[in-house]
Amino acid sequence: MSTQVDYYELLECERTADAGTIKTSYRKLAMKYHPDKNAGCKDSESKFKAVSEAYDVLKDPQKRAAYDRFGHAAFQNGGGGGGAQDFGGFSDIFESVFGEFMGGGRGGRPQPRRGADLRYDMEVSLEEAFHGKQTEITIDVSAECDTCHGSGAKPGTQASTCRQCNGHGKVRAQQGFFVVERACPVCNGAGQVITDPCLDCRGEGRVEKTRTLSVTVPPGVDEGTRIRLSGEGEAGPRGSPAGDLYIFLHVRRHGLFEREGTTLFARAPISFTTAALGGSLSIPGLDGTTHEVRIPAGIQSGKQLRQRGAGMPVLQGRGQGDLVIQIEVETPTKLSTRQRELLELFRETETGDECPASQGFFAKLKAAVVG
Structure with a gap:
């Protein structure tokens, strides 16, 4: 043509x-x-x-x-x-379009295969989340071989350039309409061949070890907070960079406080006389101090009282959240004879103005029935 x-x-x-x-x-x-x-x-x-x-x-x-x-x-x-x-030219066109996606140009060297990242789950108390703490953990991990220092080759020897891929770690093959690139089958993508491997790590450059690491838990951590220890993950093969270790924190439930961000919540049951006359409430804080909460007279169940700056510290920041006390008015279930007499006397003196919400409800109910 x-x-x-x-x-x-x-x-x-x-x-x-x-x-x-x-x-x-x-x-x-x-x-x-x-x-x-x-x-x-x-x-x-x-x-x-x-x-x-x-x-x-x-x-x-x-x-x-x-x-x-x-x-x-x-x-x-x-x-x-x-x-x-020509047919080879078409391969070059394909490579120019997809070369980067396929892993780089024909002349590129194989990138070091970074070691895998690891995960460790740690449980802390709410007090430890408040104050922070220094602790140690023990993990089993693939670490650099001390004998060959991560090279994978027997001491006194070294790896040689793979002849199959000329050190590129990749080979190309024409498959129909496409040019397919894959890891070199001889060196498994490393670009080098070890003819005399290290006896301790069998040419991998890494061995299984038990390691003890120091971990700093900062004040203010929350459920799911992640701490990253750079380079403390799996060692890469044959001296490649190590991965990272990610510590995921889980905060245990507390007997008194519930948490939402930097805000602490606590439920406080009070007697109906304290609710009517007012008073005060002592709440022990996570910081070791006691917080005095003033209860105004006539407080209702469900009312929330806020103590500024008595909550959780801000993670990697300044200040603290708030402590929120939710009041629950408790109706007495056991009364002495004298207490019952006093309550009966109180009921005889009621005018309805003492509990306006109740009076309003019954007025509406009566109007509805009459209507």
Whole structure:
């Protein structure tokens, strides 16, 4: 097929076609004429090269503009681009589009395989979450081999460049329409081969060890707070960087306080006489001090009293949250004879103004019944 055939005709597209239409048409034709689908057919191979040549020009906005204005003459006599692509050239085009996604260019070296991150779950009390603490943990982890210092090679020897991939760690293979890149099967992507491995780590550069680590729990931590210890995770193979250790904190339930962010909540039952006459309440704080809470006369169940700055400390910040006391008025269930007599006397003197909410409710109820 002559290279002078109009590129738009080759790709079966109108001259006004957008880039997406051109790309779709090219893919369809390339699959149709691909040599793997038409083994031994010279005409199909020629058509495949022609549509690849056309697409190489029309996919580039600058080349397409030049072609629209000057036709094939724009790429003749050193005009640049547009030459017929052979089968290897198509692989280069594919690599230029997908090379970064596939793991880098042909000349790149394999990136060190970083060790895996680890997770450790730690339980703390609410008091420890308030004050913070210094503690130690023991973990089993893959650490750098002391014998070969992480190289994986027997002391006195060293790894050599893999001949299969020339140290790149990756090999490419043509599979039909695509160029597939995968880890080198000889060096497993390392780019190097160890012919005389370390006897202690068997060439891995790491061995299982039990390690004791110091952990600082800062004041103000909450359920799910994560502490990161950089480089304390699994060691990477053959001297590669280690991963990180993430400590997830879990705060135990407290007998008195519930927590919401930096706010502490506590329920305080009081007698109905204290609710009516007023008084005070002593609440022991997590900081070791006792907080005196004033109870106003006539307080109702469900009322919340707030103590500013008596809550949890702000994590990695300044100040503290609040302590919120929710009042629950308790009705007495056991009365002495004298107490009962006094309450009966009190009931005889009631006018209804003492409990306006009750009086209002019964007034509404009576109106509803009459209506």
